[in-house]
Amino acid sequence: MENKLRSKAEQRADEHSCKLLLNCYIRELGPERADYMQLNPDTLTYSITFPTSGVRVMGLLSYYSAMGEHEYLSMNSNGQTVHYRDLVRWISYEMIGDGSPDNVQREAVEEEHDIGTKAKQVTDRLTDFMQKVENSAANLTMYIEQASGFGVQDYTTSEQSVLYGHPFHPFPKNSKGFTVQDVQRYSPELRTSFQLCYIAVRQDVYAAEWVEHADKIDLKQLLASQEWPVSKGKMGLYELLPFIHGSMHTFCIWMRCSPISVKRSCCCWALQARWPTRPLLYVQCMFQPGTAALSCR
Incomplete structure (x- = not known):
């Protein structure tokens, strides 16, 4: 059969x-x-x-x-x-x-x-x-x-x-x-399912846009009760990029561990998701050549 x-x-x-x-x-x-x-x-x-x-x-x-x-x-x-x-x-x-x-x-x-x-x-x-x-x-x-x-x-x-x-x-x-x-x-x-995660991105290379009249979400405040892998003082230097697909998470880990990419990739690192997440609808991330910036819309 x-x-x-x-x-x-x-x-x-x-x-x-x-x-x-x-x-x-x-x-x-x-x-x-x-x-x-x-x-x-x-x-x-x-x-x-x-x-x-x-x-x-x-x-x-x-x-x-x-x-x-x-x-x-x-x-x-x-x-x-x-x-x-x-x-x-x-x-x-x-x-x-x-x-x-x-x-x-x-x-x-x-x-x-x-x-x-x-x-x-x-x-x-x-x-x-x-x-x-x-x-x-x-x-x-x-x-x-x-x-x-x-x-x-x-x-x-x-x-x-x-x-x-x-x-x-x-x-x-x-x-x-x-x-x-x-x-x-x-x-x-x-019908697969997998955990989404967050990426901590250094503030000086992070850019975000919100839909006009939309309520901006303070992710740090929203997740304040969760356990962080680093001190909250250090987290002040970073912004959170939400709901990263599992394949992107794996790629970010590879970038951080790659000898040829470590200097550029040290501006961001993955947070192990230990909190509930919502279904991903749409996130567009773009690398801006020449600036080492990550822009998310």
């Missing part, structure tokens, strides 16, 4: 990834490549040609959307079922050229790059695109597998049940840069 479930989850993730890729391609390039794209809302048939690869994808629609969010009943090329890796390759060639020496040389001349540099750029872009789609499909497979045992009880679990992501994004579940363990620990689709 487990193997059957995984096969079904992989198939659904593959089909959904194909739908996203094709819909994004049609939406973005449809106006300028209308001759290569035919979708008939009456017969629910479609045909998309990728001229660079000499390939035509065709089949039946289960639903035609005036907004472009089409649903596909079948997707074939030369009598074979199309998979998302096929679409990634064909779309990539249409977007950046076929990678042939003549094409690379022409683009290198136009962009005033040497051929070797241009060829590497083409390869890097192809690889990055493929990796992000692969990562998104792999994550989606995992989410579909786990979702079979979940239910929807309230608003929070309904938000965590948005498995498929944005309908017009080629890789909505991409988390490139996270390890598999990170995904399993932090993905809301897996």
